[in-house]
Amino acid sequence: MSTSSGGFEVPLWRAIAVFRVASLAYVCALALRDADRYAHPFAAGGLVLLMAAWTGVTAVGYADPARRGWPLLLADLGVVLGIMLATPWAIGPAALAAGVPTLAVAWLAGPVLAWAVSGGRRRGTVAALVLGAADLATRERIGESSLTGVILLLLAGVVVGHVARLAVTVEQRLHRAVELEAATRERERLARDIHDSVLQVLALVQRRGAHLDGEAGELARLAGEQEAALRALIGGAASTGSTADGGPVDLRGLLGRYASATVSLSAPATPVPLPGRVAHELTAATAAALDNVARHTDGRAWVLVEDEGQTVTVSIRDEGPGFADGRLAEAAAEGRLGVARSIRGRLADLGGTVRITSAPGVGTELELTVPREGPVSVRSEPGLRAPQSRTEGSGP
Numbered sequence: 001m002s003t004s005s006g007g008f009e010v011p012l013w014r015a016i017a018v019f020r021v022a023s024l025a026y027v028c029a030l031a032l033r034d035a036d037r038y039a040h041p042f043a044a045g046g047l048v049l050l051m052a053a054w055t056g057v058t059a060v061g062y063a064d065p066a067r068r069g070w071p072l073l074l075a076d077l078g079v080v081l082g083i084m085l086a087t088p089w090a091i092g093p094a095a096l097a098a099g100v101p102t103l104a105v106a107w108l109a110g111p112v113l114a115w116a117v118s119g120g121r122r123r124g125t126v127a128a129l130v131l132g133a134a135d136l137a138t139r140e141r142i143g144e145s146s147l148t149g150v151i152l153l154l155l156a157g158v159v160v161g162h163v164a165r166l167a168v169t170v171e172q173r174l175h176r177a178v179e180l181e182a183a184t185r186e187r188e189r190l191a192r193d194i195h196d197s198v199l200q201v202l203a204l205v206q207r208r209g210a211h212l213d214g215e216a217g218e219l220a221r222l223a224g225e226q227e228a229a230l231r232a233l234i235g236g237a238a239s240t241g242s243t244a245d246g247g248p249v250d251l252r253g254l255l256g257r258y259a260s261a262t263v264s265l266s267a268p269a270t271p272v273p274l275p276g277r278v279a280h281e282l283t284a285a286t287a288a289a290l291d292n293v294a295r296h297t298d299g300r301a302w303v304l305v306e307d308e309g310q311t312v313t314v315s316i317r318d319e320g321p322g323f324a325d326g327r328l329a330e331a332a333a334e335g336r337l338g339v340a341r342s343i344r345g346r347l348a349d350l351g352g353t354v355r356i357t358s359a360p361g362v363g364t365e366l367e368l369t370v371p372r373e374g375p376v377s378v379r380s381e382p383g384l385r386a387p388q389s390r391t392e393g394s395g396p
Helices: 010-037 042-063 072-089 093-097 105-119 121-136 144-209 214-234 251-257 276-296 327-333 339-347
Strands: 249-250 263-266 273-275 303-309 312-320 355-360 363-371 381-384
Touching: 010 042, 010 105, 010 144, 010 214, 042 072, 042 105, 072 093, 072 105, 072 121, 093 251, 105 121, 105 144, 121 144, 121 273, 144 214, 249 251, 251 303, 251 312, 276 303, 276 312, 276 363, 339 355, 339 363, 363 381
Parallel strands: 263 303, 355 381
Antiparallel strands: 249 273, 303 312, 312 363, 355 363
16 A cells, blocks of 8 residues: 555545554553562653653654655664563563553554554554564463453554555545546536537538538548547547446446548537447447448438437448348348347347338437446337428448
8 A cells, every 4th residue: 555645645644643642651551550569660751751752752753744754664664573472571570460451552552543544454454564573572471351452452453554555545536537527527517518509610621611622622521530529528438348347337428439521429518328248249339330321321410319318229320322121131131130020129128119210311319329328128219200390311
């Protein structure tokens, strides 16, 4: 675990400093009470002063993130070990046998807590084992109370280390969430500013000059390319990718790669999250439909993404020749299964629906609808309907 200064780690380091001061006060109270029973009271007093000085050093040292490295951690453990090993001589075997507590008592847990916060459960456990072994080595008789102290040290190292690790993980996720929210807001702002001005102008230039020759036609082509690039940018196409675990994927980014001078993509300004498999299968079905448009028309197509809450619909339309009722059935009978297998098959696996609207001379429109949460009953509509308000056409 990193020892960098994290917002969630700061309270833990402050709590360790408070604990060391409070435990030092307890040590001073015990030393004053039992001073007359010590074999070397002045040496015991010197050890208490050393403990006080080291408490101040660690409070200052751990407050600075740059100093929370191995030098201070090892020095902290070494100083406490030295005080613990000097305790039997300062107090005396007779006093210890009579039940006089060691000098360090609860104060010795300071390095365990520091190691746990800086490195998690494993590092805290190592420090607890080292200090626990040293504490048992200073005792002539190991009783239940001695073992209880060692177990408490181990629990402190494990629990505090676990909490510190969770704090760092939560902080990292919070930072990522804040960055994502900031990026999303900026993309939404750009989308609002660009959509009603730049994109419309570029689309108008591309449409008006698409059939012109010379420099005017080239200008129209370049305008179409820039329109597609801007739509991909404000749609966040570069920010999404494949997720092997089926996590949420922004559908706009997957479809954004198909936007071009001949394919116009319209999507909400906000993310359209779908489970990874659903998003990729819906994108593959859309790609199959666009490939069909490219093969049977001049390639010009419009893709519309609609987030309807419980479902997501992708509409693909063009201005091709269209086809008559029953043409898809004939194509399937002839072994041409592109629509049936690449589009309807994928949507059926997702529990979605496919609606195809077409007629000769007016074009084709495909509406691919998938549920946002899990498959539902399949409702594929193989029949063709009369052209509606947005009917463009392509071949089967």
